[in-house]
Amino acid sequence: MLYDNIKKEIGKRLGDPFLDKYRALVGNVFVESLGNMLKEDDYGINEIESVDSETVTNPLLTKKTYSYSQVGLNNTKKFQLESDVFIVQDVLFGDDYSNISPEFDFVPTLKEISKDTQRRMAIEDALKPSGYEIFYIINNYSITFYSSAEIPNGKINIDMYYFKAPSNDEWSTLNDGSDGLNLETSVGLSPQLIQRAINRSVMHLSGVEQGEKE
Amino acid sequence: MSETTASVTSAKQKFAPTSKGSSQRGPDGSGQTGTSSSYYDGSSIPFIEFYQDIIGTLSVQPNLGIVKRELNKVIHQINDEIGLFDAMVKVTIGSETSTIDGITTQFQALSTNIDQIGRFALDWYFDSDTKSVKLPDFVSEFKQVYVDDEEWESVPYDVVKDSENSSEKIWHQTGRFVYFPVDLAGVTKTLRVRVKMMYPGVRDFAGYSILDSQIYLPHHYRILLVSGVLMNLAVIKDYKDPDIYAHYKELYATEYLALVKKKDNIQSTYENISFKYTY
Numbered sequence: 054m055l056y057d058n059i060k061k062e063i064g065k066r067l068g069d070p071f072l073d074k075y076r077a078l079v080g081n082v083f084v085e086s087l088g089n090m091l092k093e094d095d096y097g098i099n100e101i102e103s104v105d106s107e108t109v110t111n112p113l114l115t116k117k118t119y120s121y122s123q124v125g126l127n128n129t130k131k132f133q134l135e136s137d138v139f140i141v142q143d144v145l146f147g148d149d150y151s152n153i154s155p156e157f158d159f160v161p162t163l164k165e166i167s168k169d170t171q172r173r174m175a176i177e178d179a180l181k182p183s184g185y186e187i188f189y190i191i192n193n194y195s196i197t198f199y200s201s202a203e204i205p206n207g208k209i210n211i212d213m214y215y216f217k218a219p220s221n222d223e224w225s226t227l228n229d230g231s232d233g234l235n236l237e238t239s240v241g242l243s244p245q246l247i248q249r250a251i252n253r254s255v256m257h258l259s260g261v262e263q264g265e266k267e
Numbered sequence: 268m269s270e271t272t273a274s275v276t277s278a279k280q281k282f283a284p285t286s287k288g289s290s291q292r293g294p295d296g297s298g299q300t301g302t303s304s305s306y307y308d309g310s311s312i313p314f315i316e317f318y319q320d321i322i323g324t325l326s327v328q329p330n331l332g333i334v335k336r337e338l339n340k341v342i343h344q345i346n347d348e349i350g351l352f353d354a355m356v357k358v359t360i361g362s363e364t365s366t367i368d369g370i371t372t373q374f375q376a377l378s379t380n381i382d383q384i385g386r387f388a389l390d391w392y393f394d395s396d397t398k399s400v401k402l403p404d405f406v407s408e409f410k411q412v413y414v415d416d417e418e419w420e421s422v423p424y425d426v427v428k429d430s431e432n433s434s435e436k437i438w439h440q441t442g443r444f445v446y447f448p449v450d451l452a453g454v455t456k457t458l459r460v461r462v463k464m465m466y467p468g469v470r471d472f473a474g475y476s477i478l479d480s481q482i483y484l485p486h487h488y489r490i491l492l493v494s495g496v497l498m499n500l501a502v503i504k505d506y507k508d509p510d511i512y513a514h515y516k517e518l519y520a521t522e523y524l525a526l527v528k529k530k531d532n533i534q535s536t537y538e539n540i541s542f543k544y545t546y
Contacts, residue, residue, distance in 0.1 A: 164330065179336035183471055184478040186330055203476040 054247050056224050056234040059083060066255045075258060084219040086253035087242075091140055091216050095249070102241030103214060109241040111227060111234075116214045118147055119196065123204050128182075131197040139218035144189055144196075147210035161185040161204060163211065168192060174199070187211075311481035312489060314338075314469055320493045325506050331477050333503075334496065338482070339468035341495035345488065349526055351407050351463040358391050358400060358458040359451055395452045399444045408463035409445060412438045414456050491526060494519040 060079045064072040072079060090096055103114040121130045146163060166174075166188045174180045182188050182201040187209070189198045196213065228234040236242045317338070322328050390403035402409060412419045419436040426432060427439040427446045439446045451458055466484050471477035484492065494515040501512035 164328075179332040180330070181332055182330065183335070184331045184476055188330075203471075203478075 054235065054237055054244065056080075056228045056236060059236065059247060059251060062251055063254050063258070066251070067258055078258065079254070080221040080225060082254045082257055083250060084221045084224070086257060087219045087246075087250040088139070090246070090250060090253065091219075096246055097243075100243040100246040101216075106241060108238060110239050111223075112241050113219060114142065114214060114216055114241065116212050119198070119211045119213065120208060121198070122208050123200055123206055128200045128202055128204070129197065130200075131195050134191070134194050134196055135215075137217045138215045140216040141191060142214040142216060144191075144211060144213045147212040161187055161209075163187050163189065166190050166199075171197075310486060311483045312486060312492075314480040314482055315478050317482060317489070317492065320489075321496055321500070324497055324511060325500065325508070327506055329500060329506060333500070335469050335471070335477060335480075337496045337499040338492065340499060341492055342466050342468050342482075342484065344495065345484070345491070346465045349523070351465055353461065354464050355413075355459055355461050356388060356391075358388050358460055359393075359456065393452050395450050397444075397446065398448065398450050399446045400451070400458075402443045402445065402462075405465045405467060406462045407465055409440050409460065410463070411461040412445070413459040413461075416457070416459070487526065487529070491519065491522040494522060 060072065060083065061070065063079050063083065064070055064075055067075060069075050101114050102109045102112065104112040104116050106112070117135050119130075119132050144163065144165070146161065162185060164186065166180075168190065170180050170188075171190050182199055184201055184203055187198055187200040187204065189196060189211075198209075198211065200209070224234055224236075224240075227239070234240070236247055237244060314335070318331065318334050321334050390405075392401040393399070394401065412421075414436065417436065419438050422437045422439055424439045424441060424446065427437055427448055433448045435448055437448060445460075449456075469477070469480050469482055471480055482492070497515040498512055498519055500506045501508045501515065
């Protein structure tokens with residue numbers, strides 16, 4: 054569905070098909086509704102295509118690969134998060150370090166730890182990673198990995214999948230191209246998800262109108 | 268060459284269910300064929316098998332270090348409550364020569380006395396000046412001494428130290444030291460001692476992964492260990508579960524009673540022999 058058509062659809066349901074009244078509001082309300090749905094986990098597993106899809110050019114669900122070399126006992130690595138991270142969806146091994154088909158003679162495992170564990174790790178050996186464990190924690194705009202000293206030297210690739218915040222600015226810019234922006238094929242949103250976001254936007258905007266009347 | 272420098276054994280080999288601490292299989296549990304100092308010569312329990320027994324029960328997966336910590340607590344409890352194991356330890360190997368393997372196990376002794384390389388089992392230190400063996404910390408009771416398979420007799424300290432008794436078959440124990448009239452580091456005699464030892468805890472350190480670790484306890488302690496560890500975990504905040512606690516508490520109590528009774532069948536109590544000194 055084209056971004057233009059989505060805006061018009063919202064306008065139609067509000068009795069304003071040419072967006073005379075809501076032109077300035079409708080895009081922002083739509084992305085806000087969609088963002089709230091992501092926050093509330095109001096989406097199905099197959100409703101948002103990831104960056105791994107070959108057809109999606111501007112995915113909402115994207116990823117960043119953190120790649121570092123495990124050398125000796127130097128086993129803490131900290132990275133700044135990307136500035137467009139909205140919701141972290143999953144952190145998992147990329148490439149060969151997969152729990153499904155290990156390319157090496159060991160199977161590493163990745164676990165998220167709490168801030169409390171991170172602090173206590175300093176003096177409690179039992180909380181430190183051992184064997185082939187790698188721990189990570191996301192806080193303060195950064196992601197920190199703690200790997201066990203037993204992990205063989207070599208490159209480790211860890212993928213972080215995350216949602217970018219839906220952005221009216223970004224989509225409007227893309228929409229200005231010759232063909233317009235199709236949220237289904239280019240951003241990877243399912244038609245159902247778009248419809249639900251439209252419904253929310255309509256409810257939101259009609260609420261605003263009612264508020265104005267009162 | 269790949270960048271991977273760790274062990275090249277396959278995962279299948281590593282985690283084979285019947286794998287046994289090969290380092291433990293030396294004759295007399297001497298430990299002289301490997302690097303461990305636990306001396307337990309029975310079949311050990313691979314830590315990773317034990318770990319899987321534990322995590323299968325819990326909804327939140329504890330990391331390896333936490334299971335290791337709780338396991339070591341339970342092993343200490345077994346040492347204190349159910350008892351230690353009897354062992355006949357070959358302290359000296361008898362000959363003056365040693366294999367390369369034997370030498371490497373004694374690497375830590377290099378700096379103290381180069382003559383003793385490979386002569387004494389790991390963690391057993393012989394002092395030629397006082398002609399005494401220092402017992403390792405994991406020995407709790409010292410019972411009997413056999414030199415070249417002949418039992419020597421326990422006598423008071425002054426008798427051992429009397430120069431006229433230098434060829435007598437006698438020994439004396441005070442605290443962690445056992446004194447002899449002869450310098451065992453300088454003669455080709457085989458010294459075996461009967462002792463009671465503590466079961467060792469699980470350790471891991473650089474180059475020796477927790478995943479390769481073995482639990483050097485007999486297999487009939489397995490359910491006691493599993494239920495003990497699960498009980499301990501089920502009261503920790505992150506893994507709190509009253510149902511698991513209740514279930515395994517019952518199991519632990521049953522196993523405990525069964526093992527206390529059964530222990531005498533598994534290990535001879537040697538009631539006919541009174542030990543010489545206990546501390």
